[in-house]
Amino acid sequence: METDMIGDLSTSAKSMGVALCLIFLLAFPVMGAEEIEKKGPSDWIMKNERIRAGHGKYPILKQDFKSGDEITRACLSCHTHADQDFRKTIHWTWLVEGPDSETPVGKSGYSLNNFCISTNNMNSKSCLDCHTGWNGKKGQINCLSCHGAIDFNFNEAFEDIAYFNGLGDEESKVMAKDLKQGMQRAIEAVVTPERKNCGACHFKGGGGNGVKHGDLDTSLTAPPRDLDVHMSEAGGNFACTRCHTTQMHQVAGRTYTLPASTTRKTLLDDDLLSKITCESCHSATPHRGNDKLNDHTDKVACQTCHIPAFARGGLPTKVWWDWSKAGVLKDGKKIKTEEYLTIKGEMRWEKEVKPEYYWYNGTIRTLTLKDDINPAAIVKVNEPVGDRNDKHSRISPFKLFRGKQPYDTQTNRLLAPLLSGKEGYWETLDWKSALTIGMDHMGIPFSGEWGFVETTSVFPTTHMVAPAEKALACIECHSANGRMKKLEGFYMPGTGRAAWISRAGLLMAGLTFLGVLGHGLLRMASKVKRRNR
């Protein structure tokens, strides 16, 4: 009897516990937007250490905004210099100085890649999703694209609110009010950029999650410690801006033409360093009690050992993109699988990719649409600049991205097709018109003849820094088939690069052994002979 009762009790206690857990889970769902909804933005905002001003208290932000530009004007009424500063940055211009004054590079310049190739002077509509304006370079900057804590589609909301209000019935008015409230919360939740803010574009470069960089994808929004020791909450909980320091909206760290770091200073040398590198905090001798590891830092970048592989967050990265295979329809319909897209061609994806290693001084040399190429060889759309004899170059890890893309068979130059929009290839599947219109936007003549050439591009692997205990073991490089195998012209222990000396030495030693063996056998034989006498 008693045992039964206890049994009943424990069962009911269990089910109550489960129920309580469920209620608890339902009442307090995921942190973030839902939490804000419950507690109101200002409460949440005051608890967010990255916000030190409660924007919910500013009357100027409590307006009936009709467009993004109006929101920005409200922002600028206090942040009076933000606009003029921001418009000088690459995040706005998508341009940096190129090889000559006529040939600026950058996303809206003459440089290109082997993903979506070019923005066609910002005429390819889908590229503009990532521009920091409300409507390209026309009109105001969009402060909230980087400073908004809540992901909210303002342009869509403005249209919908106007539509619902236009309908005029009660239900629609409620819908419009709800939308307006959501928008208000999004406007007031202003932060210094968090990982997901930068990630909204940089995690999804190349048209999707993790596509482009390999060391940047949404797994870094809340990474576990093993994935990124600095950005994980268990580690440093760094926002991107912790290292990509910012002065007057200039974010440090680009690699187009300027070396990512020209000086190897620590914050002890210069506490106002504008570019935070590994060495800024860790110094050039970061390995305590291991001088041999410290001896590497003159020639080997920290990332080389401390990022054993990229795309480690469970998401794959694209490693191959063959545009020449695009355009194939199945039963008159566009194919859309992971390996093949009618509008894009053939793709290959990989996870946990071992990087390629090159000498690198921090600069990436990029090809432009005006450069002649040799279509008989694999064309380097961009490549790391560096040399083993250069003091500023170190062996660094890269994602090498390969693919095939169109080029002008008459001029031997790479081509920039227009992809998105009504006239773009993705709509028309017509290379000739897409290439003609695309090159027209760039102001470069197109002969009308095109072919496809294999190309490579590189991305410096610098994120996804593993904890020290997960860094590469010595033998990963110091072995005959080590990771540095493709780097030549220098001696490296453990690689057997001076193998002929070893062979010669072993041969000599072997002959010596045979010599003494023969001598010994002769001695034995002669002794036996003498004894028999």
Added chain:
Amino acid sequence: MKKMYLYSRYERLWHWFQMGFIFILMVTGLEVNGLYTLFGYEKAATLHTGVGVTWLISFFVFVFWLFTTGEWKQYIPTTRKMAEVIRYYAIGIFKGEPHPVPKQMDAKHNPLQRLSYLILAAALLPLMMITGFLYWKYNSWEAWGLSFLTLQGIAFVHLALAFAVMMFVIVHVYMTTTGHTISSHIKAMITGFEEVEDDFHSEFEKRARQWKEK
């Protein structure tokens, strides 16, 4: 049969320490060079460096001992009886002839030994240590004004000498079997006492006395 105390305690200890050093350095060194994987590169390199530096430091103690005890004289090269010794190992040893230069207290080594030990201790090993030390301290070359060196060159010399040492070890170990009995030389390096045949020894002593009297 007569026993002669040839090797002092320090000398014996030093000999076997060196054997240990050479063994560990050879095994780890060839691994660091990439010939095979045994300990794993990191352990091999750490062990190699640690033992190498230990030997380097204790080598100074050996040099000190060598000069304070006057034992360095044992390594002065000579051509006296050189031809006889070579002839002995090439021909005489097979005929059961006696060694032309029996061991004695103030002349432990025959002329061939003197020469090979001198080359080993005064050239081969110091060169190994210098190149090894430079190899280890590669990053300080610039500060020391040694930028003209190349790691490739240093590694080459170090490795080539290592094979010379390997060849020495092979011959050296074999030569231990050429004593009065197969193990008498090794026993001597353990106990300090070498077994020497009476008549050869007295014959040698006789001759030595005669030589001194002259």
